[in-house]
Amino acid sequence: IGLESPDPAAAARRAEALLAPVLPRRRAPEDVPLDAVAAPDGTELFFCATGRADLPDWRADFEDTADAPAAPGVARVDHLALTQPWHHFDEAALFHRSVLGLDAQESVDVADPYGLLRSRAVTNPGGSVRIALGVGAAPTDDTVHAQHLALATDDVVAAARRFLAAGGRLLPVPANYYDDLAARFELTDEELDTYRGLGILYDRDAGGAFRHCYTETVGRVFFELVQRDPGYRGYGATNAPVRLAAQHAQRPVR
DSSP, X not given: OEEEOSSHHHHHHHHHHTTOOBOOOOOOTTSOOOOEEXXXXXXXXXXXXXXXXXXXXXXXXXXXXXXXXXXXXXXXXXXXXXXXXXXXXXXXXXXXXXXXXXEEEEEEEEEETTEEEEEEXXXXXXXXXXXXXXXXXXXXXXXXXXEEEEEEOSOHHHHHHHHHHTTOOBOOOOTHHHHHHHHHSOOOHHHHHHHXXXXXXXXXXXXXXXXEEEBOOBTTEEEEEEEEOTTOOSOOGGGHHHHHHHHHHXXXXX
């Protein structure tokens, strides 16, 4: 994970002083000197600088392409969800608070086909960094819960259609979810039909609405397309049981 930092080298030194190990890296002479520290679950965190003349720029490790791809409708990363080993959950929350300076939100328990899934988000004050830490109900099976990356878009319907047109596959959502959605919120028939056709989930709180959909899981990774109203602070937790059940239904039988 790359995190923008005002002083990457100082951030790495501070992390090391807090007993987060700086990881050894094999570099070619032309590689950008980036330091990475290890989170309790083994995730590598890189402190990066972008577009500053006085600091190494991580983008120098990549080549510019001659032709920019068509705009995918994705603006930025909304949040990252990381499943933690069951014995590292509290340590992970402490790491993200102390080493990265992120604020921990309240823990949320959601129903999972395997039991209860506990999640706790950590964020910076402006919400530009959001990491949801989760621990599942199957501590002996690390393959049960996948990691996922949520990508923000200003129009989730258009982004979902563009993804499908490019050959992607979205997670199918049970039809009865939309019957329940119609009973909970005042949505037009046209909205409901659109969401039903694309597998888009919906939530709302006092700050605004949250529309999101998921790709099918590949290996242990899947993606989420998110359209978040500025005042909405959650992650669609009320929809998590629906997503987990749908993913469980697609798991191969062993």
